[in-house]
Amino acid sequence: MGMAQELHVLAVDDSLVDRKVIERLLKISCCKVTAVESGRRALQYLGLDGEKSSMGIDGLKVNLILTDYSMPGMTGYELLKKIKESSALSKIPVVIMSSEKILPRIDRCLEEGAEEFLLKPVKLSDVKRLRDFILRGEGDDDKLTDKKIKEACSRKRKFQDDSTTQVTAHDIESSPESSASSESQQQKQSKIG
């Protein structure tokens, strides 16, 4: 398991403006970024045949896939499905971004195994929290998977607080064991907004 502190993120978005912004957000958050314009390109980069596991073409393991939802050709949801159906790629966390807050869409993505759903425009604070969460999870995949299955139906968004209140110290705790309690705190907070 790659223990490097620098995450390699594969960003997928058909909008050049958004690719540029997300690339910058990720670089500032000390992530290596590969940005592609479509789901198809993303799968190509990841090696559809799965032989190279989660290695990108340049041989670097992909730690996170951040994809837009609305894209021509293959939507972010379809890309998510393909990734989760692949034995080689299914362990890579996938986060979906969208400029529209459509609850059935969000539920569908989370049920399909998306780690999180971010509303655009994505902020630096979202990326930083995402990075911290993934970094913590990198050494502990099985625990995260069990947790995910349990929470699939009632999951609330963990990172983005779209209320005006600042997310406080109840934010994600440092160890996976205690993140269950902090998550319910997080849920309460996002309901308050």
Add this chain to the structure above:
Amino acid sequence: MNRLLALLFHQGVLDEQFLQLQQLQDESSPNFVSEVVNIYFQESEKLLRNLRSLLMDREFSDYKKMGVHLNQFIGSSSSIGAKRVRNVCVAFRVASEQNNRLGCLRALELLEHEYCYLKNKLHELFQIEQQRLLAAAVRYPVQQH
């Protein structure tokens, strides 16, 4: 924040997302904002041309295609904090969903107007910033190693 930027905020032309972009600019990426905005201009003008040619076509009926263009425009506008342009696009989309051709034409006119205003003001903003940098460089010339 300079006076022009404050005015644009006050008018609702720009929102906090524009400030976010400015925060992403630093010595390692000193032209980030203008680079992103220039890409936005290119993409937007393409979208506006597409929207206009769709509506000018007397046989026009492809509201779905118009919706796709509008979604792109809404997305990129919100990504750079172009709030008023974004809002006009949203209203435009409503007219499109209602297959309201006249409403779409009106919305397009308004959109072109708002976009022009935004583009002019952002150019002005960048000019002000350039002048400020130049003035600072003259006062504090960079030492040659």
